[in-house]
Amino acid sequence: MFEFLIHVSIMACLYGLLSLSLNLQVGFAGLVNFGQVILFGCGTYGAAIAFSHQLGPVAGIALGIVFAVVVAAAFARLGRNLGADYWGIATLAVAEVLRILANNEAWLTGGAQGVSGIPLLFGDKPRPMGPLMTLGLCVALLIAAWWLCQRLTTSRYGLALKLMREEPQLAASLGYDLAVLKTQTLMVAAVLAAASGFVFAHYITFVGPDQLVSSETFLIWAMVIIGGSGNHLGAIVGAILMQFLFAFVPFVKDALGLPSEYVAAMRLTLVGGGLLVFLMWRTQGLIPERIGGKQNG
Amino acid sequence: MAEAVLTAEHIAKAFGAHKVLSDVRFCIGADEIVGLLGPNGSGKSTLLNIVSGFSRPDAGEILFLGKSLAGMPSHKIARHGLVRTFQLPSMPHRMTVREVLRAGSRDGAGLLNSFTGKGSEDANADELIEQFALAPVAHLPASSLSGGQKKLLSIAVALRTRPKLLCLDEPTAGVHPQLRGRMVELLKAFNKRGVAMLVVEHDMHFIRELCGRCIVLDRGEIIADCAPRELTENERVVEAYLGKSVARQKVSA
Numbered sequence: 001m002f003e004f005l006i007h008v009s010i011m012a013c014l015y016g017l018l019s020l021s022l023n024l025q026v027g028f029a030g031l032v033n034f035g036q037v038i039l040f041g042c043g044t045y046g047a048a049i050a051f052s053h054q055l056g057p058v059a060g061i062a063l064g065i066v067f068a069v070v071v072a073a074a075f076a077r078l079g080r081n082l083g084a085d086y087w088g089i090a091t092l093a094v095a096e097v098l099r100i101l102a103n104n105e106a107w108l109t110g111g112a113q114g115v116s117g118i119p120l121l122f123g124d125k126p127r128p129m130g131p132l133m134t135l136g137l138c139v140a141l142l143i144a145a146w147w148l149c150q151r152l153t154t155s156r157y158g159l160a161l162k163l164m165r166e167e168p169q170l171a172a173s174l175g176y177d178l179a180v181l182k183t184q185t186l187m188v189a190a191v192l193a194a195a196s197g198f199v200f201a202h203y204i205t206f207v208g209p210d211q212l213v214s215s216e217t218f219l220i221w222a223m224v225i226i227g228g229s230g231n232h233l234g235a236i237v238g239a240i241l242m243q244f245l246f247a248f249v250p251f252v253k254d255a256l257g258l259p260s261e262y263v264a265a266m267r268l269t270l271v272g273g274g275l276l277v278f279l280m281w282r283t284q285g286l287i288p289e290r291i292g293g294k295q296n297g
Numbered sequence: 298m299a300e301a302v303l304t305a306e307h308i309a310k311a312f313g314a315h316k317v318l319s320d321v322r323f324c325i326g327a328d329e330i331v332g333l334l335g336p337n338g339s340g341k342s343t344l345l346n347i348v349s350g351f352s353r354p355d356a357g358e359i360l361f362l363g364k365s366l367a368g369m370p371s372h373k374i375a376r377h378g379l380v381r382t383f384q385l386p387s388m389p390h391r392m393t394v395r396e397v398l399r400a401g402s403r404d405g406a407g408l409l410n411s412f413t414g415k416g417s418e419d420a421n422a423d424e425l426i427e428q429f430a431l432a433p434v435a436h437l438p439a440s441s442l443s444g445g446q447k448k449l450l451s452i453a454v455a456l457r458t459r460p461k462l463l464c465l466d467e468p469t470a471g472v473h474p475q476l477r478g479r480m481v482e483l484l485k486a487f488n489k490r491g492v493a494m495l496v497v498e499h500d501m502h503f504i505r506e507l508c509g510r511c512i513v514l515d516r517g518e519i520i521a522d523c524a525p526r527e528l529t530e531n532e533r534v535v536e537a538y539l540g541k542s543v544a545r546q547k548v549s550a
Contacts, residue, residue, distance in 0.1 A: 155411035159400035166389035174458055175375035175403050184408050292393035292436055
């Protein structure tokens, strides 16, 4: 049970990073990104490709970040010619195209079989020390990401993002270059998502295209909406809550004497139902955005 | 008139077959407050959109401080010092009045400034809050303000950018009469500090108090460019607002 809790905690931290990344985009800059999972995929495939070519983990994280920044730049470029809603659909389409590419370009990505045998980050440590150290790394990454996001959004830069989110015409009339603001936000968010993907790849030791299905994006959306869009702590709480709820679904299934196929259905119900409930009755989420909160500069 | 801050040369604009502006030419001096008048549909807002880069002219050119604004996006025009307000100012739901004013200045609003702490000085924002009587509502969401207060906030936030030319689109609409007088004083004070203004407005009393010169548009053409007191004597202006018969009666009287 102890190792199971460590595993769930690691996954909660990694989803927390993804949730923070999406929250920065949608909660602060108003960027409705439905292709979030592909930014995570950049990190996983960075680690996988570096491993396949015996380049080591440093090259893996560097590759992951480069991939993610390139995809973020492509997303931002698309946004120059599209309205917010159409842009959201375009990001979903781009993410699907890249997933299909990963599924078919076996020479680079391992194709549908993926890449297995990626080494653990602390594989030389005995259990449970290795997983504990991975958890420590994930917690440290989550805290660093939270600090970065907090710093960005409580500064004058954050005010510019919020103004763009709510009144883009006013922001442009005051001299803000919305294309630059969107590109910067996407790139910062992409780096956070890629970091999550890189650690995930070295923790699960396998990378495949099935990890990049669009339902993962909507799971991250559910975490942000349930936790509280526009609040970093809310995004983290949403990720932890959803991850632990998911982890305990099999126990509920056993207690109720339900067949195993109900597990996936119950998880989907949690995501869809949670989204609906919060969108209808508590749009601000569990921890709402602080209006007029503390500013650091 | 001091050196021209803005020159409009032969501006034309049409929406399909409907001509909105035809050969519009005028200039604004660096020390001027110019009123832009005309009946509804005369092309005032279209002209303001073209001047501020929110719309492109079909023909003609806008020069700001001697530099052509052709093809320049609105945010770059604002960075050059030509800033505008909107007829129906929409304000954020999840930002306070103080936050909106703080966001008005781009100084220290860069990504890297988030980590250096640059841009924390905000005496100017507080000063504007006091000057525009927004102190009692500074902590409230900007969208919760009344229509008049939103107008005041939109002017204050535009002034926060330290513009060289401020274009105001119906600044008094929805503003309490007592505040209009205060607005005239404030705008004149900022004009003395070097902010030229182009004011689209229907309130003639406000125009007479604020502007030294008026440009009147009718059906996309300039029909008068004179001092506000001369407007009532101008037959074409009276005709545009009240019709031909009234204009003839007024002239014959």
